Amino acid sequence: MSDTRKAIENDHASRVRDMFATIAGRYDLLNHLLSGQMDKRWRRLVAKRLRERLGSKEPVVLDVACGTGDLSLELFEKIGARVVATDFCRPMLEVAARKIAPAAEAGGQRAIPLIEGDALHLPFIDTSFDGVTIAFGLRNLSNVERGLAELFRVLKPGGSLAVLEFSKPVIPGFSFLFQVYFTKLLPFVGGLISGSRSAYQYLPDSVSRFPDQTELVARMQQVGFERVEYQNLTGGIAALHLGMRPQ
Numbered sequence: 001m002s003d004t005r006k007a008i009e010n011d012h013a014s015r016v017r018d019m020f021a022t023i024a025g026r027y028d029l030l031n032h033l034l035s036g037q038m039d040k041r042w043r044r045l046v047a048k049r050l051r052e053r054l055g056s057k058e059p060v061v062l063d064v065a066c067g068t069g070d071l072s073l074e075l076f077e078k079i080g081a082r083v084v085a086t087d088f089c090r091p092m093l094e095v096a097a098r099k100i101a102p103a104a105e106a107g108g109q110r111a112i113p114l115i116e117g118d119a120l121h122l123p124f125i126d127t128s129f130d131g132v133t134i135a136f137g138l139r140n141l142s143n144v145e146r147g148l149a150e151l152f153r154v155l156k157p158g159g160s161l162a163v164l165e166f167s168k169p170v171i172p173g174f175s176f177l178f179q180v181y182f183t184k185l186l187p188f189v190g191g192l193i194s195g196s197r198s199a200y201q202y203l204p205d206s207v208s209r210f211p212d213q214t215e216l217v218a219r220m221q222q223v224g225f226e227r228v229e230y231q232n233l234t235g236g237i238a239a240l241h242l243g244m245r246p247q
């Protein structure tokens with residue numbers, strides 16, 4: 001990679017990290033509020049679909065860009081996975097740690113290790129995990145292809161990736177209304193409550209630059225994933241993509 005490209009990617013990463021650090025304390029509240037609690041259902045579905053792919057044994061799952069840990073907890077509590085969670089923003093991980101400790105104690109189970117790390121340079125050796133998840137994280141990476149390749153690298157052969165991300169609404173009238181909400185109302189309300197208008201302006205901007213459903217399928221296939229499929233959630237506001245590292 002050229003030095004200029006590296007500098008651009010480093011600059012992007014530090015801006016994203018600083019932005020999430022600023023909103024970490026209000027992230028969960030705004031997530032649930034602005035999505036009308038749909039985000040919870042979407043993460044539950046990720047856990048369910050991943051379990052279908054991984055089978056019933058206790059899988060080892062890496063939750064990348066775990067943020068405040070909601071998907072990590074879902075995987076831990078609902079599918080009994082041994083979960084490792086990673087993110088490069090310490091304030092987000094601190095919120096996750098406060099939620100995860102009581103949940104682990106209540107269940108009498110092992111905790112979820114929270115590891116500070118960059119999704120483009122994951123601190124794990126090749127073929128470590130049965131499953132890898134990334135929820136609302138992929139679109140934030142400075143390079144989506146390298147991100148997918150890194151997720152592929154840490155998966156065991158036969159292991160599955162689940163990507164939950166905002167996508168392209170597919171119902172025409174609904175799509176228009178949603179765009180108005182997403183690009184106008186959401187940045188306003190998000191900015192008001194979080195104190196960072198730019199963070200909630202970044203959300204629709206980053207989604208508009210992210211590949212749509214079929215393009216993401218193609219990119220996953222390009223890095224080597226097989227059995228790639230997707231499911232639209234809530235009319236395509238979000239989509240869940242699944243793929244397998246070949247045996």
Ligand SMILES: C[S@@+](CC[C@H](N)C(=O)[O-])C[C@H]1O[C@@H](n2cnc3c(N)ncnc32)[C@H](O)[C@@H]1O
Nearest residue numbers: 020065066067087088089092118119135136140
């Ligand atoms: C929108 S939040 C999603 C958090 C969580 N997965 C969820 O479902 O709510 C995006 C997260 O991605 C993390 N992130 C963005 N770029 C990253 C990178 N290059 N490496 C690791 N984490 C990253 C941010 O710090 C933030 O916590």
